[in-house]
Amino acid sequence: MPLPQPALPEPAHPNVDSMLSRKFGKEVANYFSGSPLNRVSFLRPDHAFLSQALKHPSTSFILFNKLEPLIKSGTELAYANFNEVQPIIGTDPFEKTEADVIKEYNSSTYVPQIVFLGLDERKEGFQYKDHYKGQPYFAVDVTPKESVTAAAEALIKDVEGRGLSFSKGRMHLSLPAQEAAIYAEARHLLDWNARNPFCASCGYPTLSVNAGFKRTCPPRDIAPSIATPDRPPCVTRTGISNLSFPRTDPTVIMAVVSADGQRILLGRNKRFPPYWFSTLAGFLEPAESVEEAVRREVWEESGIHLGRVVIHSTQPWPYPANLMIGAIGQAIPDGEKIHLGHDAELEDARWFGAEEVREALQVGTSGIGEDAGPGYKEGGLRLPPKTAIANQLITAVVEGFATGAPSL
Amino acid sequence: MPLPQPALPEPAHPNVDSMLSRKFGKEVANYFSGSPLNRVSFLRPDHAFLSQALKHPSTSFILFNKLEPLIKSGTELAYANFNEVQPIIGTDPFEKTEADVIKEYNSSTYVPQIVFLGLDERKEGFQYKDHYKGQPYFAVDVTPKESVTAAAEALIKDVEGRGLSFSKGRMHLSLPAQEAAIYAEARHLLDWNARNPFCASCGYPTLSVNAGFKRTCPPRDIAPSIATPDRPPCVTRTGISNLSFPRTDPTVIMAVVSADGQRILLGRNKRFPPYWFSTLAGFLEPAESVEEAVRREVWEESGIHLGRVVIHSTQPWPYPANLMIGAIGQAIPDGEKIHLGHDAELEDARWFGAEEVREALQVGTSGIGEDAGPGYKEGGLRLPPKTAIANQLITAVVEGFATGAPSL
Known part of the structure; x- marks a missing residue:
């Protein structure tokens, strides 16, 4: 039984009659985009801000157990408050400045990951300085492990006793668009921190700073098991290194x-x-433009040669860290012959007529593990659901994106 | 004295009169894109292919010393042949299968980095199986270090004796477009390999495979200094991990x-x-669409609120690993007030009229460290050169991209 397909996010300011929207049509906002939060990214190094935001009574915490979020149902996240997470994260994890936290780094101390997600400016309550107000959102890793095992297990027992549960698999593809976007930010950051506990430049353990948006390679480690606290020099400590910042794969x-x-x-x-x-x-490779990557992937997988490529819209995809860049490309007249023998990735590739595709968009869309809709007849073409950018690109084509029809 | 600004790459198949180009205009191909090489990425795990390509008499090698390429002049790369690099890379670094190379991993052995860049299909000579022909290109790191110090110093002395030199800084911004694209691929991959000698998941040293396009965390290390060759389990060895693949930052x-x-x-x-x-x-953040990242960065840096955002074109930027995604965004009517106080990144931001910008595109463009052109008058607006996507975006705007003027 498929879960209901959620509505897509509203594009920003859809009612503004701008010259750009008159020429190019309404912006297509894909699922996992459309976050209501202002990330105020420049405040992440400010421990006083983080500390106040964390402890404000309006603040919402999304809890993750092994990267799965706490939910009320398949279509709704559950939120915790500061009192509930306090036994795990402590009374004030942002009490000290970042410089002090780095100075006192001890790799034998387990620190549960916290991510500051942003401020929901539609909701009043919390305010910092003149400009920054709204309800703060954080994500917290409550996986029972190391020193927080007992506290995490108690919290999990408590929330499960109240009918909440940690999601299994990707049922969060049924969340309302704005919650899906908040969840995507949290999951991407928690995964990146968990995936990168060591410095790829020097091999030593690293430390989360900037409220989950940076990992730093401290110059000293006062763990008792380590004979010499001072570490060898690491290039990530001089200048700015991309290794310190979250990775997103185009x-x-x-x-x-x-x-x-x-x-x-x-x-x-x-x-x-x-x-x-x-x-x-496919993945974009080093030193490719998006347009080149599109042409290369299409040739490698299908043998088809493309001319003009136009970028249509983009979609964040937090499994684990992708940015999907959606494009429309047009084959050149003598480049339409399908050849699957280069890369062995596809089992089949075919040209479909617009009518067949239009029909499938009506009756044959579903998640990959779900049944097709009630109107679907066995043997007909099946396609991805509206929450996938693939569906949006196919829809754009059959609606005339490439063929010169007016753009909405 | 500024070096001459090179011509930009030709967009793919510019003469094909496609529906997409009639509707959206000619594709803008930015500097560092437009590579003439077919990367045949699916052949990278095939050691027989790599071995034959490496040793073919037509094969071209770009040499790098500390990430700087060997050049004939500021506007031309120099190429070496197999005999010249053989004292550094050995008679056949691709003799064994990848599985065997991983099995025999010894972290105390220095292996100079080799990257297979692709086949230039315009040039005949080398052929592999039915479909893959063209002149092979490789990049080789000839930095004098470890076991190759003497051989690398001898090679460097030899090429410098013939009037060649290793570039300093970013003068390769004056290479012809196709050479710039080949250089960008090589630099991005060499830098990524050099920057990631350790596994971010487990902290152990990693090994380059797939001709420079993958780093793997071997399960055993037979280095004599290591007491137990078998390593602890690492999550990058089960399933596919993005940590094994080159990073590109959108x-x-x-x-x-x-x-x-x-x-x-x-x-x-x-x-x-x-x-x-x-x-x-600015950098795109985790779980943002491109359109959202554009709106966030513009607000954080300038206080301006954008509505519709359209993606224009993209540019690979190998310093060290960026994909520049170029967009045009339009401010909403009540969101045009500049405020620099959020993020402290900009010293100034201003609205400029189209006439002033048009004039500056004529007489005021240059690289950031260069003099403006001869027609420039002190005090006038100065702008980035044509090789920067910034210039292409500004040009698109003054040519009417946003205002509904016909595209092309």
């Missing part, structure tokens, strides 16, 4: 249109259910 | 247009020469 995903604009290329791999096809996709 | 850069379409917002920081302004820019 990915290209593209609807390919035939030279005559009448057909669309879709592919499938072995893991897809029968009759299910989607757009091609 | 960056947003945007020309901001006023609500009436008549003015453009430009900013400057302290490091810019007098009168020099550029577009705003």
